[in-house]
Amino acid sequence: MRAIVYHGPGKKNWEEVPKPSIQEDLDAVVRVDAVTICGTDLHILKGDVPTVTEGRILGHEAVGTIEEIGSGVTTVAPGDRVLVSCITACGRCRSCKEARYGLCVGGGSWILGHRIDGTQAEYVRVPFADTSTHLVPDGVSDDAVLMLADICPTSYEVGVLNGRVRPGDTVAVVGAGPIGLAAILTAQLFSPSQIVAIDIADPRLDAAKQFGAGVLVNNDRDDAVERVREITGGLGADTAIEAVGVPESFELCTNLVRPGGVVANVGVHGKPATLHLEDLWIKGVTVTTGLVDTYSTPTLLKLIRSGQLDVGRFVTHRYPMDGFLQAYDTFSRAGETGALKVVLTRP
Numbered sequence: 001m002r003a004i005v006y007h008g009p010g011k012k013n014w015e016e017v018p019k020p021s022i023q024e025d026l027d028a029v030v031r032v033d034a035v036t037i038c039g040t041d042l043h044i045l046k047g048d049v050p051t052v053t054e055g056r057i058l059g060h061e062a063v064g065t066i067e068e069i070g071s072g073v074t075t076v077a078p079g080d081r082v083l084v085s086c087i088t089a090c091g092r093c094r095s096c097k098e099a100r101y102g103l104c105v106g107g108g109s110w111i112l113g114h115r116i117d118g119t120q121a122e123y124v125r126v127p128f129a130d131t132s133t134h135l136v137p138d139g140v141s142d143d144a145v146l147m148l149a150d151i152c153p154t155s156y157e158v159g160v161l162n163g164r165v166r167p168g169d170t171v172a173v174v175g176a177g178p179i180g181l182a183a184i185l186t187a188q189l190f191s192p193s194q195i196v197a198i199d200i201a202d203p204r205l206d207a208a209k210q211f212g213a214g215v216l217v218n219n220d221r222d223d224a225v226e227r228v229r230e231i232t233g234g235l236g237a238d239t240a241i242e243a244v245g246v247p248e249s250f251e252l253c254t255n256l257v258r259p260g261g262v263v264a265n266v267g268v269h270g271k272p273a274t275l276h277l278e279d280l281w282i283k284g285v286t287v288t289t290g291l292v293d294t295y296s297t298p299t300l301l302k303l304i305r306s307g308q309l310d311v312g313r314f315v316t317h318r319y320p321m322d323g324f325l326q327a328y329d330t331f332s333r334a335g336e337t338g339a340l341k342v343v344l345t346r347p
Ligand SMILES: [Zn+2]
Pocket: 038, 039, 040, 041, 060, 086, 150, 151
């Protein structure tokens, strides 16, 4: 079969590799029908994730068909259509028993395309298949389900739910890339009165408007803190969601939030950010962090199926799998290409 193989910083190739097989009783081998590329894959290719070693097949998001199962797998069977989630769950460790699958210490968490071979391939081996795949209901498209492999549960759980968005709230989202847009989209499930999108790129702010943000601030030109104070009677946002992952955007969030509000960090940080406790201590601000657990995936599947969540609109580009290198190029130049999510399918 063919797969995207990482060959060290800056190097990857779509090449012939052995097809995976069952290694453990709880494994499934999934034929990949639709797969996408994540911003995290670009981080890996920059060399920012040293736990990914040379020769690793990348990718942690896919929709596919179960091809083969190990002897211990009981809830999925060959032929079933499944979502392969970015988080693998052993289902048995203390973290998994508390639905904190992102913190799994029994061999799961984010392992696909990280510690074991991933989904950017024609086939993928998925450990703990019963607890790490989700059966896809009829009537929902591969495109839509694929958005639940990572971006939607990440933005919903780590941004909106950790951020305790309530009806009537003002929600500020810093960063209008796919993760920020998914936060804007899923925040609306809680009827906030105002969603403020903050970014330095106008095309991204245009996208944020289409995804439901009512107030747009280009913080290259305008003062986001002042603008948010203006529309909140001087108080600040109830929730500030950080969806970039640089020190400046985190610190901006701590300035945007009202006393008693929540800063929900979603961005993946590569450098230390300063926590200004000298200002924050008296404001009663809550700061939340975390990797997605994907406990919300079944809920999000229901919302897609019922038409309450339109996530297919994230897909801006599509390619056959043989166009993987071109898809990477398009996705890595999102500023010019306008790419949000690229989808690759079997020809
Ligand atoms: Zn991802």
